Amino acid sequence: xxxxxGPLASxxxxxxxxxxxxxxTSLIGNGILMVALAWQVYDLSGxxxxxxxxxxxxxxxxxxxxxxxxxxxxxFDPRRVMLASDLVRCAVMATxxxxxxxxxxxxxxxxxxxxxxxxxxxxxxxxxDALVPQLVAESDLVAANALDQFIxxxxxxxxxxxxxGVVIGIGGPGSAFAADAATFAVSAACLLAMRRPASVAAxxxxxxxWVELREGISYVRRHVWLWGTFLSATFTYLLFVGPTEVLLxxxxxxxxxxxxxxxxxxxxxxxxxAIAAAITVGWIGIPRRFISFMYGTxxxxxxxxxxxxxxxxxxxxxxxxxxxxxxxxxxxxxxxxAKQRLVPGRLLGRVSSVDWFVSTALLPLSYAAAAxxxxxxxxxxxxxxxxxxxxVVTFGFLFLPGMRRPEGQAAAYRAxxxxxxxxxxxxxxx
Numbered sequence: 327x328x329x330x331x332g333p334l335a336s337x338x339x340x341x342x343x344x345x346x347x348x349x350x351t352s353l354i355g356n357g358i359l360m361v362a363l364a365w366q367v368y369d370l371s372g373x374x375x376x377x378x379x380x381x382x383x384x385x386x387x388x389x390x391x392x393x394x395x396x397x398x399x400x401x402f403d404p405r406r407v408m409l410a411s412d413l414v415r416c417a418v419m420a421t422x423x424x425x426x427x428x429x430x431x432x433x434x435x436x437x438x439x440x441x442x443x444x445x446x447x448x449x450x451x452x453x454x455d456a457l458v459p460q461l462v463a464e465s466d467l468v469a470a471n472a473l474d475q476f477i478x479x480x481x482x483x484x485x486x487x488x489x490x491g492v493v494i495g496i497g498g499p500g501s502a503f504a505a506d507a508a509t510f511a512v513s514a515a516c517l518l519a520m521r522r523p524a525s526v527a528a529x530x531x532x533x534x535x536w537v538e539l540r541e542g543i544s545y546v547r548r549h550v551w552l553w554g555t556f557l558s559a560t561f562t563y564l565l566f567v568g569p570t571e572v573l574l575x576x577x578x579x580x581x582x583x584x585x586x587x588x589x590x591x592x593x594x595x596x597x598x599x600a601i602a603a604a605i606t607v608g609w610i611g612i613p614r615r616f617i618s619f620m621y622g623t624x625x626x627x628x629x630x631x632x633x634x635x636x637x638x639x640x641x642x643x644x645x646x647x648x649x650x651x652x653x654x655x656x657x658x659x660x661x662x663x664a665k666q667r668l669v670p671g672r673l674l675g676r677v678s679s680v681d682w683f684v685s686t687a688l689l690p691l692s693y694a695a696a697a698x699x700x701x702x703x704x705x706x707x708x709x710x711x712x713x714x715x716x717x718v719v720t721f722g723f724l725f726l727p728g729m730r731r732p733e734g735q736a737a738a739y740r741a742x743x744x745x746x747x748x749x750x751x752x753x754x755x756x
Contacts, residue, residue, distance in 0.1 A: 336470035341520045342461040348516030349454075350477045352412065355509025357486010358493065359419070360593065362502035363440070364575040365494055365586050366426060370433055374697040374705075377572045381693030383437035384444040389686050391448030396456075396679020397538045404453035404460075404675065409517045411453070414446035416510035419503050426500030451682050456675035459666050471662040472608030479600030479651055487590035487597075494586045542676025545669070550728035551617060552669075552677065555661070558723035559685035562624070565716040566631045568692030569708050573700055574634055578643065581705070588640050595644035599652030604659065612660045615733050620657040620664075621724040625717045627653035632713030635706040668732060 337343050367377050399407050422439050425431040462470045493502045546552045578584040578592060613619045626649065633646025669677045700708045723729065 336462045336466045336473055339462050339466070342458070342470065344516045344520045345457070345461060346473065346477065348412075348513035349474075350481055351509045351516075352513035353478055353481025354486045354489065355419075355481075355506035357482040357484070357488075357593070358490035358502045358509075359486075359506045360482065361487050361490035361586055361590055362494060362499040362506070363436075364589070366431070366499035367433070367436065368575065368579060369499070370431075370436075374572050374576050374700060376433060377575070378568070378693050378695075378697040379433070380437055380440055381568060381571055381696075382690045384440040385686065385689040385693060387441045387445035388448040389683060389689065391445045392452065392679050392683040392686070393539060394679075395449035396452040396542060396676040396682075398449065399453040399456045399675030399679070400538065400542075400672065404457040405517055405520055407449050407453035408457070409514055411446045411450040412510045412514040412517065415443050416507050416514065418443045418446070419507035419510065423500050423504035423507060426498065426503055428500075431500075448682070452675050452679035455662070455665070455678035459671060459674065464667070467666050468611055468659070468663050469608055471659045471666075472604045474659075474662070476601055476604035476608070479597030479604075479655065482593070482597065484594045484597035484601075487593040491585070491587035491590035539676065542673055542680055545673055546677060546680050550726055551664075551730075551732050552681075553684075554723050554726045554729050555620075556681055556684035558621075558624075558720055559681075560688055562628055562716045562720045563685060564688040564692045565719065566628055566692075566712040567689055568694070568696035569700070569712040570631060570634065572693060572696040573705050573709055574643070576705060577634065577637075577709075578640065582640060582643075584640055592640060592643045592647050596647030596651035599648030599650070600655035603652040603656040607656050607659045612663055615730070616660045616664055617730045617733050618724065620660045621721060623653040623657035623660075625721040627651070627657070628720050629713050629717035631716060632710045635709030635711075635713070664732065 337346065363380065364377065367380050370376065395407070418439050422431070422436065425435055458470055458474075459467065489505070490502050493505055546556070574592070575589055578589045582588070628650075630646050630649035630653070633649070634643060637643045637646060665677065665681070666674065696708065703711070
């Protein structure tokens with residue numbers, strides 16, 4: 327059956343189907359890892375500070391490698407960049423699985439291995455952003471991004487955590503790490519099966535890395551909607567990511583006495599919210615006021631983080647997670663599509679790497695500060711403050727001068743296209 331419309335339209339492209347299959351598999355593995363890593367760390371130490379340390383070890387190398395990852399993705403075939411990232415992370419997870427299953431794993435070893443994992447992951451995101459427009463038609467970009475936001479929660483928050491809880495219950499965290507390694511092997515196989523995109527030139531050294539990076543940064547500095555959104559994400563992520571990643575498992579395991587399956591249920595519920603949002607946006611498209619739409623949905627998502635601190639039962643955590651992930655997914659579809667349509671293709675990898683770098687620059691600090699702040703003002707108070715302050719910061723950036731200018735430019739472009747279409751039809755009928 328030929329797919330021509332709706333959120334599945336992008337699957338008519340063979341190489342995108344392969345990319346989608348591999349990404350789906352590896353995202354399921356990452357969902358398994360989210361539960362396994364938290365359970366392994368809390369089994370070893372039982373302290374939020376230990377989970378904070380692992381979060382810093384994971385995020386700091388990723389931040390460091392993001393900028394060079396964007397330059398490499400624009401200079402070389404992004405498919406090869408993603409393949410190298412998958413193979414390194416496969417090896418890391420296999421090593422961690424052996425250590426965990428043997429009972430010899432220690433906290434410093436987890437930190438060292440997750441640091442390598444994070445460094446490899448820094449190359450993947452910019453390469454993925456640069457590759458998608460090469461695989462699908464421009465008219466299918468909204469569908470492709472909606473499908474991406476559909477698959478991420480399916481893997482990260484539904485199937486992955488669900489399988490993670492089951493696998494950990496049967497064979498412990500080590501078996502879950504092994505399962506994650508296997509998913510990266512599948513993703514690598516899918517990338518190998520893809521054809522080289524015709525739009526990708528032969529790998530050339532070109533200008534120096536620094537010159538190419540400066541070109542991407544200069545482009546970002548000229549557009550408020552880019553650098554303003556990057557900075558908005560920087561401060562918002564600082565406020566809520568660390569507290570959420572570190573303290574949500576603690577609330578489930580320690581304060582509510584839940585199991586790994588309970589944590590998986592909470593994350594799964596959030597995934598369902600993201601899926602609903604992705605399907606909705608995939609069918610109806612992005613509103614004309616797409617910048618306002620992005621910031622509105624992201625502000626609501628961040629405010630809902632406060633629900634984690636107010637919840638007194640697992641189902642309440644799950645309900646808050648639905649709103650957090652659903653609203654975040656809706657805004658992210660609009661954001662990804664805007665970048666792909668408005669940023670020149672030759673700069674997309676670099677612009678995406680600057681996006682990833684600036685947005686996540688303070689994540690190590692967010693992870694590092696979560697435990698001390700929680701010990702000072704309380705776990706639940708930290709989550710409530712993170713949600714409220716994050717929402718205020720997010721919405722405030724919408725009012726930067728020039729932030730919503732692309733909405734007007736896009737409207738003028740659509741009007742111009744409509745006039746050209748009318749003239750063409752009139753000429754044909756004459």
